Amino acid sequence: MRTIRIIEHISLDGVIQHENDENFAHGNWTIPYRSPAGLEAVEAAQGSLFDLLLGRHTYDLWSDYWPKAGNSPMANSLNAATKYVTTHRSDGLDWGPVENVGADIIEGIRTVKSTDGPDLIVWGSSTLTSVLLNQGLVDEVVLLVYPILLGRGKRFFSDSADPCELALVSTKSTPSGVLINTYRHVGLLRA
Template sequence: MRTLTVAAFISLDGVIQAPGGPEEDRSGEFRFGGWIVPYADEATGQAITDLFSQPFELLLGRRTYDIFAAYWPRIHNHPIADPFNSVPKHVATHRADTLAWHNSHALKGNIVDLIRALKQQDGARLLTQGSGDLVRQLLAAGLVDELRLMIFPVVLGRGKRLFDDSAFASAFTLAHSTTTPGGVLITRYVRSGEVRTGTFEDAE
């Protein structure tokens, strides 16, 4: 059995839409595309490289797949491009015949059941990047084992968010955190069971 890691660039108010550029995703009249770019530095670059340095297979929604497939196959001898271009890519899509990027595999049908079955197999960890719609389904189904969040010191006010009201209630343990000179909080959270509650009266 293998684990499933959700990696995301996220604002203080939970937005994950179009972090990398103005044209990435303008839906909903989103006007802040590229909001992580001013914070890019050696520390954020190293964190991204470290994320992809361990064995993984990509798990992608169709929109993110199309963005990646239009860019990464043209890049070579690069610490992100090389693994992205070689590893298996599992894609939630109804258009299997259009998956031209090397080593791409369509997930057609009940996506939750299909990913649950993937997790039961032997192999490298499953890793999502972007793919907000897919990730929200994974969170709702309780399939996420680890969150790798880069939290940026901005409030965007609107845009697609990582978490919504459908997320399965779960507790996570902070396994690692560090802060970049630009104020980006780089975190790793590991799922640790059910949410615990209590009262301050009990503590007294």
């Protein structure tokens, strides 16, 4: 059985959006806070061997970037990982190795999770993270919390997310002020 681990760069007010578009002018907000300690924490959270579980939007953004990112440990590991994509269309899945999880996304993810293989890492994919948490499919959540407030943008949890409980496993800080918090998914929120 595989572990599903969500890893997110997140502002103090819950924003995970990074791309610039007409509705969000604060792309690349993580750049001033990047440090060797932060990269080391990300690499440790991913592990040396992993596969990716991505929503279609994140897959499309990353497939335009990572294959051209050059020869670095991060680029090499992301490019080598099998990408399991939650999508209702099979066109344009060219950044491989890649597999569509199928028309029934929840059942497809359950099937992939039940197989032997490396951990499944979820980056971005704000719609997918809520679905995974609502279905109890997440094992760990790693939040890289930046000391900024963005005010608007895509949030880590959508408004459709069910209340749930996470247990803090570890926390550490980087010299730039980023907190790396690792949580274990406990279940539904206790009343």
